[in-house]
Amino acid sequence: MRTIIYILQKEFTQIFRNRIMLPIIFVMPVIQLLILAYAATYDLKNINTWIVDLDQSSASRELIGKFEGSPFFTIKAYSPDFESGEKAMDEGKVDLIIQIPAHLERELTREKSASIGLTVNAINSATAGLANAYTTAIIQDYNKNLITKIIGKQANMPIAIEYSYWFNPELDYKTYMVPGILVLLVTMIGLFLAGMNIVKEKEIGTIEQINVTPITRYQFIAGKLLPFWIIAMIELAFGLAIARLFFAIPVLGSLSLIFGVAAVYMLVVLALGLIISTVSDTMQQSMFVSWFFMVIFILMSGLFTAAESMPEWAQTINIINPIAYFIKIIRMIMLKGSGFRDIYDLFIALVIYAVAALSFAVWRYRKVT
């Protein structure tokens, strides 16, 4: 036990000897959390719209009025021709062109049906889908008014849909993103620090000195792991405090449960880092590998895109994605108030993962070079 304490002392001295490390480990992630939580939003506030009205009738003006009145649309310009709208879209100035054909009003009264053209910038398919949904909703609303005007009474749908959003009634993206981004930041710090650690000793040559000491493999790995584990847990506590105080995101479930899960989760991350560190020859290699896995873990975790809609094989890959587990769990506990029984399966999976990864890290580390 005393040996481990000495190793810990050595590691902490080494980490914080470089005075710039303290702000990198603690300040940089916090600033990122504060800023990026606002960036990650699909909330369309501002669909830049170009309107081509070839009809110039009261019907078309009423329809345009609906778009002007909606907070989601910003009308950039009106033009009598489609080409200048398309040019603006090429230049990235607008994302939606609404084209009202000539004789809209006449067709509505004669044929009872008319069509308008919507051209959506679909490079980002997610936002294109949403923009399309918003636009369609406005047109439906207009249709309803039209019918009401014709029949003279409120048009009633046979199936009345009521919907309510649970756990986040205002559809606030920050509530969803802050726990997720926090997990990413804590994971990054843990993985990168652990991934660099042993290989750094290798590169500088100090590993030889450790190898000739009576320290056992287990003590060595424990000594390499604990400092980062402590740092990551402090960082998580920091982040949760910010989520609570600054973003006013409530923690519905139990805080101790979050820390309990995080304790196991960080073991997984750090063990992965140590494995990478033991198999690499140089810090550069180890960093590229950690970075490679980090980007894959982040993008496949379901934080930015829906993990459930990925193909089967991709979801199978997610079995080894620790971030996917933890993001799911932390959201369940924080936002839905899930208890230990609800997360039992995920938690057990994490425990198995931690044991497996740690055993592998210990097994892989040899005291010979």
Next chain:
Amino acid sequence: MKQFKGFIIKEFYHIFRDYRTLLILFGMPVAQLLLFGYALTNDIRNADIAILDQAKDEVSQKLTHKILSSGYFNLAQNLDSEADIESAFRKGNIKQVLIFEPGFARKIQTEGSASLQILADASDPNTARILTSYVMGIVSNFQNEELATMKMPVQIRPEVKMLYNAEMKSVYMFVPGVITVLLLLISAMMTSISIAREKEMGTMEVLLVSPLPPIQIVVGKVVPYIILAFVIAMLILFLGNVVFGVPIRGSLVLLMFFSIIYIVLSLSLGVLISSLVDTQQVAMLISMVGLLLPTILLSGFIFPIENMPVILQWIANIIPAKWFIIIMRGVMLKPVGLENLWFETLILLAMIVVFIGISVKKFKVRLE
């Protein structure tokens, strides 16, 4: 000049000697692109839902069948009472609960309207919103087809054209995005590590006392990586085009030209980082922890910048990736030429000048 050539050759030796890093450098973008291209999508399929059918009559069952056969939903659980809803959500997998009120069909007959309640798990707001709109769309079709009581007597129909990406493939978004993120991080990381390593190992001193002027040392460090990063960029473009059918609608030459500018920019960012720090570890932490998430989130790669708060839109302006993504999307997908992109190009060039300017100022010929 001969010395300079020698120096560049030395740098190439450094890179090629470490074949593992080289393998990682080329394997990584390929693996990531293939993985993301096939796995990541923005639309939602097979979302688990639960249904609480208090009516169990013909209409409710027909509608249930219609909703489940749409491919968007997967019935995970039939609930018996409202008391079960909360625990179903807590377990985590259920995204939505649909509730049919008792006497659903009868109410439509006698009262003209019955209620269908959607409860969505909005802890993921995006999924909640999209799934709710799916159900509403299905129900509205169902009303038009099956319950002939309600035909729209008069209506405007939107005819939608998805420009640049008619099939709404998300890989169109990921190819330019992945290139941008990879190039920036690889280039910035590679140079910052390589210079910081010379400092840490003490070999920087050897270089500084050599007859090479400092500027040539830095340029010599950067040139091999420009070539390497350029090959990687072309590889990703090629894969995106051949495997995923992401078109290159604009001029390929222009695309190469912009890639080189962006690579030089990323490398000069790497030089800047390395001129500010002393050890590899710090250089790496800054170029990875500091750059990874801002590049993914503030560049418009996934989340559109227009939707962010105004302050963040300002901050996004200093993210090089933002400008390059505009350029890449423009040239690859739209296509537009230099006449539309000169502003973005100027910004990239200005950033290069600033980064290099600061690094030159900070570059110390002496080591403490």
